Amino acid sequence: MSTPQPTAIRPPPLTEVQTRANPYQPILDRQRRALREQGFPDVTRRVAALEALARSIGAHADELVRAVQADFGHRSPHETIASEVLGALAEIRLTKGKIKGWAKPKRPPLLSGLPGGRIYYQPKGVVGIMGAWNYPVMLVLSPLIGALAAGNHVMIKPPDMTPRTAEVLKRMLGEIFDASYVTVVTGDVQAAIDFSALPFDHLMYTGNTEIGRRVMMAAARNLTPVTLELGGKSPTVITDDYPLDKAANRILLGKGVNAGQTCIAPDYVLISRHRQQAFLEAWTRAVSQRYPTLADNPDVTWIINDRHYNRLQAMIEDARAKGAQVHEINPAGEAIPESKRVIAPTVITGVTDDMRVMQEEIFGPILPIRAVDSLNEALDYIMDRPRPLALYYFDEDRGRAERVMAETISGGACVNDTVVHLANFNMPFGGTGDSGAGAYHGFWGFTEFSHKKSVQFQSKRFSPAQFIRGPYPVKAYGYLQRAVRFLS
Numbered sequence: 001m002s003t004p005q006p007t008a009i010r011p012p013p014l015t016e017v018q019t020r021a022n023p024y025q026p027i028l029d030r031q032r033r034a035l036r037e038q039g040f041p042d043v044t045r046r047v048a049a050l051e052a053l054a055r056s057i058g059a060h061a062d063e064l065v066r067a068v069q070a071d072f073g074h075r076s077p078h079e080t081i082a083s084e085v086l087g088a089l090a091e092i093r094l095t096k097g098k099i100k101g102w103a104k105p106k107r108p109p110l111l112s113g114l115p116g117g118r119i120y121y122q123p124k125g126v127v128g129i130m131g132a133w134n135y136p137v138m139l140v141l142s143p144l145i146g147a148l149a150a151g152n153h154v155m156i157k158p159p160d161m162t163p164r165t166a167e168v169l170k171r172m173l174g175e176i177f178d179a180s181y182v183t184v185v186t187g188d189v190q191a192a193i194d195f196s197a198l199p200f201d202h203l204m205y206t207g208n209t210e211i212g213r214r215v216m217m218a219a220a221r222n223l224t225p226v227t228l229e230l231g232g233k234s235p236t237v238i239t240d241d242y243p244l245d246k247a248a249n250r251i252l253l254g255k256g257v258n259a260g261q262t263c264i265a266p267d268y269v270l271i272s273r274h275r276q277q278a279f280l281e282a283w284t285r286a287v288s289q290r291y292p293t294l295a296d297n298p299d300v301t302w303i304i305n306d307r308h309y310n311r312l313q314a315m316i317e318d319a320r321a322k323g324a325q326v327h328e329i330n331p332a333g334e335a336i337p338e339s340k341r342v343i344a345p346t347v348i349t350g351v352t353d354d355m356r357v358m359q360e361e362i363f364g365p366i367l368p369i370r371a372v373d374s375l376n377e378a379l380d381y382i383m384d385r386p387r388p389l390a391l392y393y394f395d396e397d398r399g400r401a402e403r404v405m406a407e408t409i410s411g412g413a414c415v416n417d418t419v420v421h422l423a424n425f426n427m428p429f430g431g432t433g434d435s436g437a438g439a440y441h442g443f444w445g446f447t448e449f450s451h452k453k454s455v456q457f458q459s460k461r462f463s464p465a466q467f468i469r470g471p472y473p474v475k476a477y478g479y480l481q482r483a484v485r486f487l488s
Contacts, residue, residue, distance in 0.1 A: 023194055027179065027183055027185065028198050030180050031181070040151045046148055049182075050149065056173070056175065058089070065081055068162070070164045071162040071165050072304055073340070075301045075302065084136075084138045087423070088142060091145050094442055103121055105118040105121075105455075106118065117455070117456050121150070121450040122453055124202045126153045126201050127153070127203070128204065129147065131158045133161035134262060134363075137165060143445065144156065146441070146442075152201070152202075153182065155185065155200070156182070157191065160187065160192065166184070193218070196214075197222075201224070202225050203226050204226070204227040206229040207230065226437065226438070229429075229431060231389055232434055233386075234264055234265065235268055235391060237378050237379070238270070239397070240272050240275065241397065250417050252283070256287075256291070258301050259343070265363070267368075268357070268367065271371065272373070287345045288329065293332045294334055294344055295335070302340060303341040312363075315356045315357050315362065318356045319356070323350060324351050324357075326347075326348055327347040328344045328345075329344055329346070344365070346367070347366075348366065358370070379404065387434060388411065389436065390413060392414050393415050393416075395416070410432070412427075412429060412430075424441075425441045427441065
């Protein structure tokens with residue numbers, strides 16, 4: 001998945017706007033009617049919906065694992081059940097007991113204005129969710145959990161690249177929810193285009209940056225607010241005092257899971273020039289220990305399809321042709337048939353910025369290493385580029401790490417580890433700039449899919465209206481000028 005340069009955004013001429021009926025508009029209309037007739041779901045119904053969802057996930061867990069396995073050709077079943085099934089169940093467990101408190105109207109801080117103010121968290125209405133193929137269960141269910149907790153009705157479009165998983169999700173959710181409450185629509189790219197064009201009350205998309213722009217343009221025609229969970233090139237910085245074997249093992253967690261097909265996978269490493277070779281050796285040891293074989297290893301996930309497999313191979317060859325050194329780590333020296341779509345963990349050194357591996361989001365088990373001469377050079381390199389979805393920083397100096405976290409901008413970050421911030425559902429997960437807009441998980445998912453409505457309950461005895469009305473006294477302007485001087 002690449003992160004291209006920004007494109008010009010112009011509305012199409014009216015003659016080019018499609019006038020055909022959107023095939024999914026009747027479903028949206030049905031959900032809107034249900035909202036009007038039934039009213040917003042109360043807390044009891046929201047909790048019941050999440051409990052029904054949890055039971056259904058548990059009942060279909062093995063089927064979901066098998067479907068994901070079939071869509072990938074092969075995927076580690078341990079990684080699937082941990083990241084897709086247990087992840088969703090954990091978020092439901094955290095969320096369902098807190099909805100009552102989250103949904104309760106809140107008072108603004110004292111002395112922040114007139115007394116009697118309240119902030120109401122209301123459902124937005126009908127939320128559209130467009131999932132991504134790399135985690136085809138969790139990236140549908142996690143936003144669904146937040147949307148249901150906030151009291152919305154939901155329409156879901158799973159990714160077309162994982163059709164078996166999409167069909168299981170459609171059947172699973174159809175068994176527990178009426179289509180006027182939660183529904184799943186499946187189909188190809190045109191189905192996704194039609195889905196994104198619907199006038200939702202909120203639309204969430206997970207995927208690559210270029211498609212995210214197109215989704216945002218489609219939503220803009222309806223003034224639909226969006227949450228975009230995109231990607232980019234998430235950098236890893238290793239300082240001179242951090243143990244390399246420890247760093248390699250922790251980076252491999254993020255790069256090895258799902259064969260690097262993760263939006264927050266470490267994309268490249270920045271390390272001092274004199275430590276580059278030592279890190280390569282530490283990385284080779286870590287890979288050899290975790291993946292002693294590759295071709296028939298059940299813990300090694302395949303690349304999703306031939307197109308992405310060929311794209312990754314082309315990245316490697318592009319770097320080699322431009323003078324980089326390619327280090328393939330194949331501990332058992334196996335011949336790996338192309339039909340298995342397994343790419344051996346590959347390190348690329350001597351990289352330059354004109355190489356594809358340093359321009360595009362990699363989304364695979366390829367790790368470029370860029371040598372630097374100082375920490376400041378590494379940080380300047382990061383800050384000169386589009387804001388990443390994640391930043392990983394390895395340093396024994398806690399104070400210096402705190403400063404780096406305060407001075408760099410990324411969607412999220414880990415100090416001395418990778419990807420584990422995603423598993424903390426008490427923290428928001430989201431991007432910034434090219435890596436996305438908005439955030440979700442836990443309370444943050446609840447607020448993302450809620451309208452925050454300000455309501456002022458005014459006293460029977462007092463209203464500013466009795467003072468703010470003409471004709472104004474001659475001295476009033478002078479008093480206001482004094483107030484300006486006092487407050488400025």
